[in-house]
Amino acid sequence: MQVSVEKTSELSRKMTVSVPEEVVKDKMESRFKSLAREVKLDGFRPGKVPQHVIKKMFKDRVREEIAGDLIQSTYFEALQEQNLRPAGYPQIQPIDESEGFQYTAEFEVYPEIPLQxxxxxxxxxxxxxVEESDLDAMIEQIRNQNKTWAPVERPAQANDQVSISFSGVSEGENFTDGKVDDYPVEIGANKMIPGFEDNLIGLSAGDVKTFTVTFPEQYGNAKLAGKPAEFEVSVAKVEESVVPEIDAEFLKNYGVxxxxxxxxxxxxxxxxxxxxxxxxxxxxxxxxxxxxxxxxxxxxxxxxxxxxxxxxxxxxxxxxxxxxxxxxxxxxxxxxxxxxxxxxxxxxxxxxxxxxxxxxxxxxxxxxxxxxxxxxxxxxxxxxxxxxxxxxxxxxxxxxxxxxxxxxxxxxxxxxxxxxxxxxxxxxxxx
Missing domain, CATH: 1.10.3120.10 (Trigger factor, C-terminal domain)
Incomplete structure (x- = not known):
């Protein structure tokens, strides 16, 4: 086996591998003998097909198989011989030669890493x-995470929860699959698209409102991203938050x-x-x-x-x-x-x-x-x-x-x- 390597760019290499004709012929002869024992042809007893018939019928197929085997067996050997570390799969191209077998393998190698x-x-x-003020803020956050909601008979304001039914239309197409019912929205939680929650402020139970807001440019649905949409909202109820006190009952629920x-x-x-x-x-x-x-x-x-x-x-x-x-x-x-x-x-x-x-x-x-x-x-x-x-x-x-x-x-x-x-x-x- 002969190996030559051409540096085609800083990290790209073109490696040419040549295998002598004697090696190819030896491997082909061995494969022909195996085929002679396996092949069944009309007019011949099993295992008695003459070599010249086998060679005539299977020469091209056998040479192709041998080529694949040689690539498999010589590629990694050639890399080791040349001390090359490929950074990915190679592009392998056999070269038509009258004698022997030759192929090129093009690939990138790992770079030298300068650690100086x-x-x-x-x-x-x-x-x-963690300061005392941080601890106090965290405890307040825990209280808010455990808040409950109580109905109120007044217009909605910031931090309230409003239960709504709504539908949305953009460019004449309903994108909410009809109407969404009994949907809770906490005003100020910013879980809806920008502008939606603000439009709920001032609404009371039983109110209906139609308004237009624009979806963000980076919205997950490409069909709606950056486009205006008209929403029709009806309010079922308005609730205000009830934050629990840090008492013995609360602490036990927390695990203390x-x-x-x-x-x-x-x-x-x-x-x-x-x-x-x-x-x-x-x-x-x-x-x-x-x-x-x-x-x-x-x-x-x-x-x-x-x-x-x-x-x-x-x-x-x-x-x-x-x-x-x-x-x-x-x-x-x-x-x-x-x-x-x-x-x-x-x-x-x-x-x-x-x-x-x-x-x-x-x-x-x-x-x-x-x-x-x-x-x-x-x-x-x-x-x-x-x-x-x-x-x-x-x-x-x-x-x-x-x-x-x-x-x-x-x-x-x-x-x-x-x-x-x-x-x-x-x-x-x-x-």
């Missing part, structure tokens, strides 16, 4: 703590059986601190990734970027399928997806190189503690832990996550880190 600039990269690390307010506050604060710890860790990881992407230049194989674009698009396609509609190309801004894909591929390659170059191994103790942390938010935490350890695939997902976290920690130890004090709400995305 990784030491001393600048990273801003956000720091935050002794009804002690201090125990309740301690539980809430512990949950907040656990969530804050995870949010700070995620924020630091994002900051490290941003710095890596900005400071380490990597040539990216188009094959890997295209594959990543398809992975990003997949959920959109699946969502459209669930809605029994065809995905519109206008919903898929490929240039935006491509930038996301390039970032993911680049960071994946950089982290992989850091792991390999520094022999970073996953810490099984950290895997265990990570799963235990995840399980704390469940009532039967031990069942959750066993669920992960009962399936190797699930466990490997956590191992990969931990290995990535360990790699980020390794980078942070060598980075120029500056701390920035922020509020609990800021890090939790509430401001």
């Amino acid at each position: 600039g990784i030491d001393g990269i600048e990273v801003v690390r956000k720091v935050a703590s 059986l002794d009804g002690d307010l201090t125990t309740f506050k301690n539980d809430v604060k512990a949950n907040m601190e656990r969530e804050l710890k995870q949010a700070l860790r995620n924020n630091l990881k994002t900051a490290v990734m941003d710095s890596l992407y900005a400071n380490i230049s990597v040539s990216l194989p188009k094959t890997l970027v295209d594959q990543e674009v398809e992975e990003i698009i997949k959920p959109y396609a699946e969502n459209a399928k669930k809605q029994n509609r065809k995905l519109d190309e206008s919903e898929l801004p490929r240039d935006v997806f491509e930038e996301q894909a390039r970032r993911r591929v680049a960071l994946g390659l950089i982290l992989s190189e850091v792991i390999q170059a520094n022999n970073i191994k996953v810490d099984e103790a950290k895997v265990r503690s990570t799963i235990e942390d995840m399980a704390q938010s469940y009532e039967r935490s031990e069942d959750v832990i066993n669920w992960y350890y009962s399936d190797e695939n699930r466990l490997n997902e956590i191992r990969q996550l931990v290995l990535e976290d360990q790699t980020v920690e390794w980078i942070v130890e060598r980075a120029k880190v500056s701390d920035e004090k922020v509020s609990f709400d800021a890090i939790m995305g509430k401001k």
Whole structure:
């Protein structure tokens, strides 16, 4: 076997593999002998078909089969011989030759990852703590999450809940499949399209109102996105919220059986601190990734970027399928997806190189503690832990996550880190 490699671009390679005619003939002869024992032809006893007849009938088929076998057996051997790491499937093209067998394989290779600039990269690390005011705000949020509704005999106002029946028409077509009945809308919750909830303010039970609002440009249904729609709404009832007091009954419902307010506050604060710890860790990881992407230049194989674009698009396609509609190309801004894909591929390659170059191994103790942390938010935490350890695939997902976290920690130890004090709400995305 002879192998030659041509560099057609920075990452593209064209590899030519040649196999001598003697090797091809030996393999063909062996295949002819096997066929002679298997082939049944009229006029010949089984296994007694002459070789010259077999060769005449099956020569082209056998040579084609041998060509496929040779590609399978020589491709990876040639890659190893030339120390090449393909970044995707090759495009293989046999070359017509009177003697021997020859083919070309065109593919992209993984890039060299320059890690010289990784030491001393600048990273801003956000720091935050749970203050008493944060705890008070969270308890108020818990009270609001447990609110009930009481009917009122007055016009609706902000934060009320209005039960309505409504229908919607856009460009002459009813898009609500007739009328939607007994639909509760909390004014100010922003669960309806912009402007809809505002039009309910001032309405009382029994009122009917027709109004026009415009769907957002990025609305999930492409047929309605950016278009005006006329709604006809009739009000069944108006209700105001009733927020519960933090009393013994409330605390018991929350799980504090002794009804002690201090125990309740301690539980809430512990949950907040656990969530804050995870949010700070995620924020630091994002900051490290941003710095890596900005400071380490990597040539990216188009094959890997295209594959990543398809992975990003997949959920959109699946969502459209669930809605029994065809995905519109206008919903898929490929240039935006491509930038996301390039970032993911680049960071994946950089982290992989850091792991390999520094022999970073996953810490099984950290895997265990990570799963235990995840399980704390469940009532039967031990069942959750066993669920992960009962399936190797699930466990490997956590191992990969931990290995990535360990790699980020390794980078942070060598980075120029500056701390920035922020509020609990800021890090939790509430401001």
